[in-house]
Amino acid sequence: MFIPAYLKYHHVIMDLKRTLFTLLIFLILAVLFVYPFSRLFVVGFSREGSPTVLNLTEILGKTTNLVALWHTVFVAVFVTILAVAAGVILSWLVTRTNLYMKDFFKIVLIIPYLIPPFISAFAWMQLLSPVGYFNKILMFLFHLEESPLGIYGKYGIIIVSAIYTYPLVYISITRALERIDPSFEEAAQIAGAGKLRVIRDITLPVMLPAVGGAAVIVFVTSTSMFGIPAILGIPKGYLVLTTKIFLYIGSYGTKYNFNLAAAMSMLLIFIGVLGLFIQNFATRKERFTVITGKATGFSIIDLGALRVPATIFVILFILFFIAAPIVATIITAITKALGLAPRWSNFTLGNFKYVLFSVPVVWRAIRNSFFLAVVVSTITVMLSIVFSYTARYTEIRGRKLIDYIVSAPYAIPGTVIGLSMILAWIKPILGWSIYNTIWIIMIAYIARFMIFPMRTVTASFKQIDNSLSEAAQIAGASKRKATLDIVIPLIKPGIYSGWFLVFMPALTELTLSILLYSARRETIGVTVYNMTQEGLVLETSALALLIIIVVLALNLIVRRVSRRRVSVV
Amino acid sequence: MAGVVVQDVTKMFGQTVAVQDFSVEIKDGEFFTLLGPSGCGKTTLLRCIAGFAHVTKGKIFIGDRLVSSEDQRGFIPPEKRNLGMVFQTYAVWPHMNVFRNIAYPLKVKRFPERELRERVNIILHLVKLDKLEGRYPNELSGGQQQRVALGRALIMNPDVLLLDEPLSNLDAKLREEMRFELKELQNRIDVTIVYVTHDQSEAMAMSDRIVVMEQGRVHQIGTPSEIYKKPKNQFVASFIGKSNFLRAALLDVKDGILRLKIGSSGIIEVKWRGHMTGEEVILMVRQHNVEIFKKKRENTLPARVKLSTYLGDQFIYEIAVDRDTIRAQVHEEHHYSEGDEVYVRLRNPILFQ
Numbered sequence: 001m002f003i004p005a006y007l008k009y010h011h012v013i014m015d016l017k018r019t020l021f022t023l024l025i026f027l028i029l030a031v032l033f034v035y036p037f038s039r040l041f042v043v044g045f046s047r048e049g050s051p052t053v054l055n056l057t058e059i060l061g062k063t064t065n066l067v068a069l070w071h072t073v074f075v076a077v078f079v080t081i082l083a084v085a086a087g088v089i090l091s092w093l094v095t096r097t098n099l100y101m102k103d104f105f106k107i108v109l110i111i112p113y114l115i116p117p118f119i120s121a122f123a124w125m126q127l128l129s130p131v132g133y134f135n136k137i138l139m140f141l142f143h144l145e146e147s148p149l150g151i152y153g154k155y156g157i158i159i160v161s162a163i164y165t166y167p168l169v170y171i172s173i174t175r176a177l178e179r180i181d182p183s184f185e186e187a188a189q190i191a192g193a194g195k196l197r198v199i200r201d202i203t204l205p206v207m208l209p210a211v212g213g214a215a216v217i218v219f220v221t222s223t224s225m226f227g228i229p230a231i232l233g234i235p236k237g238y239l240v241l242t243t244k245i246f247l248y249i250g251s252y253g254t255k256y257n258f259n260l261a262a263a264m265s266m267l268l269i270f271i272g273v274l275g276l277f278i279q280n281f282a283t284r285k286e287r288f289t290v291i292t293g294k295a296t297g298f299s300i301i302d303l304g305a306l307r308v309p310a311t312i313f314v315i316l317f318i319l320f321f322i323a324a325p326i327v328a329t330i331i332t333a334i335t336k337a338l339g340l341a342p343r344w345s346n347f348t349l350g351n352f353k354y355v356l357f358s359v360p361v362v363w364r365a366i367r368n369s370f371f372l373a374v375v376v377s378t379i380t381v382m383l384s385i386v387f388s389y390t391a392r393y394t395e396i397r398g399r400k401l402i403d404y405i406v407s408a409p410y411a412i413p414g415t416v417i418g419l420s421m422i423l424a425w426i427k428p429i430l431g432w433s434i435y436n437t438i439w440i441i442m443i444a445y446i447a448r449f450m451i452f453p454m455r456t457v458t459a460s461f462k463q464i465d466n467s468l469s470e471a472a473q474i475a476g477a478s479k480r481k482a483t484l485d486i487v488i489p490l491i492k493p494g495i496y497s498g499w500f501l502v503f504m505p506a507l508t509e510l511t512l513s514i515l516l517y518s519a520r521r522e523t524i525g526v527t528v529y530n531m532t533q534e535g536l537v538l539e540t541s542a543l544a545l546l547i548i549i550v551v552l553a554l555n556l557i558v559r560r561v562s563r564r565r566v567s568v569v
Numbered sequence: 570m571a572g573v574v575v576q577d578v579t580k581m582f583g584q585t586v587a588v589q590d591f592s593v594e595i596k597d598g599e600f601f602t603l604l605g606p607s608g609c610g611k612t613t614l615l616r617c618i619a620g621f622a623h624v625t626k627g628k629i630f631i632g633d634r635l636v637s638s639e640d641q642r643g644f645i646p647p648e649k650r651n652l653g654m655v656f657q658t659y660a661v662w663p664h665m666n667v668f669r670n671i672a673y674p675l676k677v678k679r680f681p682e683r684e685l686r687e688r689v690n691i692i693l694h695l696v697k698l699d700k701l702e703g704r705y706p707n708e709l710s711g712g713q714q715q716r717v718a719l720g721r722a723l724i725m726n727p728d729v730l731l732l733d734e735p736l737s738n739l740d741a742k743l744r745e746e747m748r749f750e751l752k753e754l755q756n757r758i759d760v761t762i763v764y765v766t767h768d769q770s771e772a773m774a775m776s777d778r779i780v781v782m783e784q785g786r787v788h789q790i791g792t793p794s795e796i797y798k799k800p801k802n803q804f805v806a807s808f809i810g811k812s813n814f815l816r817a818a819l820l821d822v823k824d825g826i827l828r829l830k831i832g833s834s835g836i837i838e839v840k841w842r843g844h845m846t847g848e849e850v851i852l853m854v855r856q857h858n859v860e861i862f863k864k865k866r867e868n869t870l871p872a873r874v875k876l877s878t879y880l881g882d883q884f885i886y887e888i889a890v891d892r893d894t895i896r897a898q899v900h901e902e903h904h905y906s907e908g909d910e911v912y913v914r915l916r917n918p919i920l921f922q
């Protein structure tokens with residue numbers, strides 16, 4: 001058969017293109033994920049090039065490490081209990097009862113999740129440190145010699161972490177409560193069960209998988225948190241695994257410090273993987289699938305005489321756990337000197353002026369963080385589109401692997417990702433080093449946050465039936481044009497959500513930056529952290545307050561502009 | 570067992586009127602059906618009877634107990650009304666197995682373990698789920714789930730059984746089967762049934778009496794044959810059975826015989842006992858009451874075959890009569906082709922003003 005030469009060429013070029021494309025995708029995945037994490041394993045299980053389990057045994061043989069492991073689990077258990085209790089109760093009150101001011105509560109109750117955790121920890125210090133406002137008030141009221149409440153150590157860490165994580169429960173339970181088939185509950189009522197009985201016998205058990213899933217997420221999140229235990233634990237020597245790893249990495253005097261830190265990371269990864277496993281196991285039982293039909297809208301439960309007390313309860317919750325630390329930060333930020341009473345004559349805007357105009361690192365950090373946040377969210381979103389598209393529409397080999405590789409960091413705490421990046425890039429590769437540059441921070445951010453846009457974009461791809469772009473092709477569009485004209489516009493909401501979901505946490509990231517920053521490469525998180533370490537309380541408060549305002553304002557704007565189509569969590 | 574009395578009930582959702590001035594007396598032990606097009610307020614009325622919706626106006630009695638009225642004080646909540654209900658989505662609880670689903674109403678009433686087991690076993694047998702008591706809902710077919718819902722509704726010997734389109738989620742064959750099973754079940758256990766459907770053949774096959782409703786209002790209440798044979802108005806006639814409507818001019822009335830002129834095509838005589846005045850009337854005739862002839866006969870109208878459809882055991886013809894088009898359903902061997910000039914006779918017509 002005769003084949004025109006240009007057609008033959010065409011074929012070869014197409015093949016070449018496809019091969020190059022595949023190589024490129026897996027090169028990116030290798031640089032971002034495979035290489036750093038395999039370095040972590042290699043370093044954790046070897047010394048000076050020869051494989052050994054000595055690191056692990058040495059780690060497990062030291063009491064302080066076991067104590068840190070115990071602290072991690074202890075804190076996580078209590079954080080989970082508190083966050084689940086608060087999240088479930090608040091969510092039920094706000095979605096299913098005739099509470100007053102529900103629309104207001106709905107927005108306000110997720111605020112703690114929007115504020116970066118280390119900022120929360122700092123804000124709580126203003127309330128509960130030995131010179132904090134709560135303590136001062138209590139000492140004044142009861143004529144006490146010493147401050148009655150303490151923020152440093154396990155209780156502080158547990159409280160602040162629980163406040164940071166309960167919105168995760170609140171949001172997922174609210175979604176589940178809104179989806180539950182109302183006739184499940186009505187059927188029980190017809191069967192003779194009163195309102196409380198319906199909640200006990202039907203609502204709670206049907207919600208159990210959702211509650212369990214949320215609990216696992218909170219538990220894993222809590223074990224991988226760094227900012228809160230760093231600020232509230234390290235000063236008093238109350239260490240958890242993440243802070244312990246952090247200290248190991250920094251202690252260059254210790255022999256094999258990287259090997260030991262890597263070995264310790266295995267413990268954290270183990271907890272994360274175990275959590276994922278439990279979650280998969282719990283949701284595997286299909287028996288709990290909630291079959292929903294024609295939704296008639298769920299019934300709202302009349303709280304009756306409890307309506308006012310319940311509303312007051314939620315208001316008090318908000319005042320104590322959300323408003324109080326912010327107000328404390330505001331007061332500190334506008335006070336002239338530490339320890340002055342909050343009186344009009346003692347107020348000033350000098351702290352803001354000082355922070356913004358007299359500390360050069362601040363503007364540098366803001367520039368760096370904005371640069372990183374914009375670039376990282378854009379790159380992750382673009383990569384997500386390519387990855388999801390490849391996984392769904394092409395036939396290249398190994399496309400199923402992409403999702404697994406990208407999802408891996410979900411079970412890996414930020415501190416461990418940071419360590420992996422150090423191990424991967426500390427020595428120049430081919431005479432080329434990114435260590436001590438902003439690029440290593442960027443790569444680490446990409447690896448850590450990749451999963452957010454990956455999820456939203458994949459979810460939007462899933463909703464698009466193949467026939468939509470096929471119809472465009474039938475209408476004469478090339479495959480590329482069909483993708484541009486049909487597919488991309490349809491996944492836009494997922495793209496925006498994904499971008500924003502990366503931008504917000506990247507802007508105030510601490511865990512990775514604190515491990516990877518170098519002089520002149522500070523981020524906002526690093527700057528705030530270092531300022532707290534230097535005891536610049538007034539200036540830190542001013543900066544923290546600015547961050548809180550910017551973060552909340554951005555969230556509010558995005559909510560408004562997108563008419564709630566872009567979710568913040 | 571108890572009857573249900575609905576007295577002048579109006580139910581509004583904000584500005585939307587879902588049920589309006591609705592009155593009906595459902596007798597003890599009756600199989601009573603609420604029939605009407607989608608959105609006419611059937612579910613809303615049922616939920617008022619169940620107590621999930623508060624009436625805006627009017628009263629509802631179950632037995633001789635006032636359960637709902639516009640002033641909320643006498644309101645009796647659903648759990649105290651001694652009802653059984655099968656929801657459209659079945660609402661079989663996913664976290665309980667078949668046994669526990671059915672036993673739940675007894676559990677709430679704290680029945681002793683032995684009696685509970687006995688009664689559940691009787692019900693399991695009644696709804697033919699003997700072997701499946703340990704299964705979870707996701708391991709059941711649609712029909713089986715529906716039986717669980719039914720068993721759960723029956724176990725407390727409810728005064729009234731409320732069924733909201735219980736068959737609409739089943740496939741055609743199973744639906745047919747369940748019709749008979751439901752009917753037979755009622756004969757065995759003597760319970761008042763209020764049944765909601767928008768499927769007229771379902772309503773005809775099962776009910777003792779039917780209320781035909783539209784936009785929250787009652788059109789007609791009666792036995793299936795009353796509603797079929799003596800529809801009160803055009804809406805009922807069009808909703809029940811397959812009907813044709815023709816406009817006619819009333820020429821004169823003599824000894825109960827009306828002479829009607831259909832367009833310009835011809836004049837027919839109709840026997841009609843009711844009172845008719847005015848110049849225009851609407852003539853309704855069922856599709857199977859249209860006879861077709863090749864030649865002109867007494868009391869026929871000239872017509873032309875527009876379309877013929879073969880359905881295996883019968884033909885459906887679309888026939889032009891003057892400017893209107895009617896449909897005829899005939900079993901005859903003789904076949905007419907499209908374009909044939911024919912004559913039609915309209916048997917048992919019903920006239921509306």
Ligand SMILES: Nc1ncnc2c1ncn2[C@@H]1O[C@H](COP(=O)(O)OP(=O)(O)OP(=O)(O)O)[C@@H](O)[C@H]1O
Nearest residue numbers: 582585586587606607608609610611612613614767
């Ligand atoms: N909770 C509600 N809020 C506002 N309007 C409602 C509500 N429930 C029902 N309606 C309205 O009341 C009317 C009657 O609804 P209903 O559900 O009773 O209809 P239906 O006869 O059961 O219809 P279908 O056959 O489709 O189930 C509809 O116009 C519906 O939109």
Ligand SMILES: [Mg+2]
Nearest residue numbers: 611612613733
């Ligand atoms: Mg309905």
